[in-house]
Amino acid sequence: MLEVLKALILGVVQGLTEFLPVSSSGHLEIARYLLKDESTAEVGLLMSVVLHFGTALATVFVFRKDIFNILTNAFSGESDSRNFILWILVSMIPAAFVGVFFDEILEQLFNKNLLLVGSMLLVTAALLWFSDHKYESTRKLNISNSFIIGLAQALAILPGISRSGATISTALFLKIPRADAARFSFLMVVPLIFGKIFKDLISGNLSNSDLNFMALGVGFFAAFISGTLACLWMIRIVKRAKLRYFAFYCVVVGLLAIGIQAI
Numbered sequence: 001m002l003e004v005l006k007a008l009i010l011g012v013v014q015g016l017t018e019f020l021p022v023s024s025s026g027h028l029e030i031a032r033y034l035l036k037d038e039s040t041a042e043v044g045l046l047m048s049v050v051l052h053f054g055t056a057l058a059t060v061f062v063f064r065k066d067i068f069n070i071l072t073n074a075f076s077g078e079s080d081s082r083n084f085i086l087w088i089l090v091s092m093i094p095a096a097f098v099g100v101f102f103d104e105i106l107e108q109l110f111n112k113n114l115l116l117v118g119s120m121l122l123v124t125a126a127l128l129w130f131s132d133h134k135y136e137s138t139r140k141l142n143i144s145n146s147f148i149i150g151l152a153q154a155l156a157i158l159p160g161i162s163r164s165g166a167t168i169s170t171a172l173f174l175k176i177p178r179a180d181a182a183r184f185s186f187l188m189v190v191p192l193i194f195g196k197i198f199k200d201l202i203s204g205n206l207s208n209s210d211l212n213f214m215a216l217g218v219g220f221f222a223a224f225i226s227g228t229l230a231c232l233w234m235i236r237i238v239k240r241a242k243l244r245y246f247a248f249y250c251v252v253v254g255l256l257a258i259g260i261q262a263i
Contacts, residue, residue: 006035007215011222014051019230021128021165021246026117029159030257033114049197050216054223056193059186062231087141091150091188098154114261120160121254128247131169137177141184145174163189168238182238186231
């Protein structure tokens, strides 16, 4: 029952923080530290795959009409939809490169290193604070700014850097309209999440023993439900220019994480 409760907490943390600009990876590391999670590497990896699958499906659910229209229009030859797919593919290049060539190095960073998490949360706070000032929305998405937003997504692989916060902030710095920035930020990560899940599943590193299927199921549904609610909430937050409030939150949590590590 304790494992089920831990899975519920981790699922809610993953679901909320995947979309809110506060770093899901950073909060999961903090949660695992506070919960004294001593899961084996294999079981921990499987739980991570399940939680990310839940938030990926939440994104697909929230943007199901957009995704359907983009795909159907692209196959019918509509240029805007084909361009949008191209921009998504371009934005994936930096993160895919980092994931393929630096995967082992990155895994070493995800070991309850709260000093790193806290420091990166302070970086996230700075991004949110400066991007939330009113910028004139004069540009549209294109190949070049899609790649730049993709670079921000690659940087957000570091625990404590919020993926949504980094990508949306970068888009706002590039003077992309707020609604377009939020939509692109959430859709651009879906192929990467499914790609990472597939890579982990075929890696042979997942354990087939000592699995708590109830805990995995609870974690999945907690991530999906909380992720759906957080995604809808985040879209409204971006449109209303309220990101700076999360900057304060990131500062507080970042300093607490650094303080906990120092104790």
